[in-house]
Amino acid sequence: MPDDLLFSPDAVFLQRFLQSGGYYKGDVDGDVGPLSLAALAKFQADSTAVAGEQGSFDDRTEGNVATLLLDTQRAARRFMAAISQAGLSAGMIAKIISGTRTYDEQDEIYAQGRTMPGKIVTHARAGESNHNFGIAWDVGIFDSNGRYIDDLVDEGLMTQGAVDAEYKKVGAFGKGLGLFWGGDWGDPDYPHFQMLDNDLLATVRAKFVSGQSIV
Numbered sequence: 001m002p003d004d005l006l007f008s009p010d011a012v013f014l015q016r017f018l019q020s021g022g023y024y025k026g027d028v029d030g031d032v033g034p035l036s037l038a039a040l041a042k043f044q045a046d047s048t049a050v051a052g053e054q055g056s057f058d059d060r061t062e063g064n065v066a067t068l069l070l071d072t073q074r075a076a077r078r079f080m081a082a083i084s085q086a087g088l089s090a091g092m093i094a095k096i097i098s099g100t101r102t103y104d105e106q107d108e109i110y111a112q113g114r115t116m117p118g119k120i121v122t123h124a125r126a127g128e129s130n131h132n133f134g135i136a137w138d139v140g141i142f143d144s145n146g147r148y149i150d151d152l153v154d155e156g157l158m159t160q161g162a163v164d165a166e167y168k169k170v171g172a173f174g175k176g177l178g179l180f181w182g183g184d185w186g187d188p189d190y191p192h193f194q195m196l197d198n199d200l201l202a203t204v205r206a207k208f209v210s211g212q213s214i215v
């Protein structure tokens with residue numbers, strides 16, 4: 001698999017993703033041949049068209065939106081437009097800082113704070129997160145100097161309450177668009193948005209693995 005392709009080096013994941021998006025009808029065998037490449041090219045052309053219709057955002061957001069299924073891309077662009085228009089506190093901007101993660105990538109971040117250094121960032125193993133199915137993203141909020149506001153708490157420049165308040169504004173925009181927001185969970189995940197409710201996770205996973213359309 002060429003290393004510049006989406007989700008490289010996980011060719012099986014790429015094929016599953018394209019299959020559940022309705023782009024790929026071949027075998028999920030990890031062998032990226034002409035069928036897979038044609039499916040990817042069509043998916044990326046459709047993605048470019050959606051960006052053209054709805055408008056595009058900063059490079060980081062664009063890189064992550066490109067990893068979402070097409071309907072989710074549309075929702076993510078509506079969401080970003082709503083935040084851009086309605087605004088956060090003065091000088092603050094939101095970016096999409098995470099999109100789809102392959103199963104291997106999910107296991108890597110699950111290891112963080114457990115078997116690997118760092119602090120725990122997820123409770124989900126591979127296949128347990130909506131990030132693994134192309135229908136979820138995380139947002140980050142940055143100040144006018146481009147600093148991630150979550151980091152300003154440690155530096156004493158913002159209170160955790162003030163940071164949470166910004167994420168709650170974004171949460172309200174997302175919910176207004178019909179998205180499911182991690183801030184509503186028992187263990188809140190303020191940056192997180194997804195297309196479907198958590199109680200559908202097993203169904204979504206089964207559809208993804210068998211290549212059926214999810215949303």
Ligand SMILES: [Zn+2]
Pocket residue numbers: 131136137138189191192193
């Ligand atoms: Zn998330």
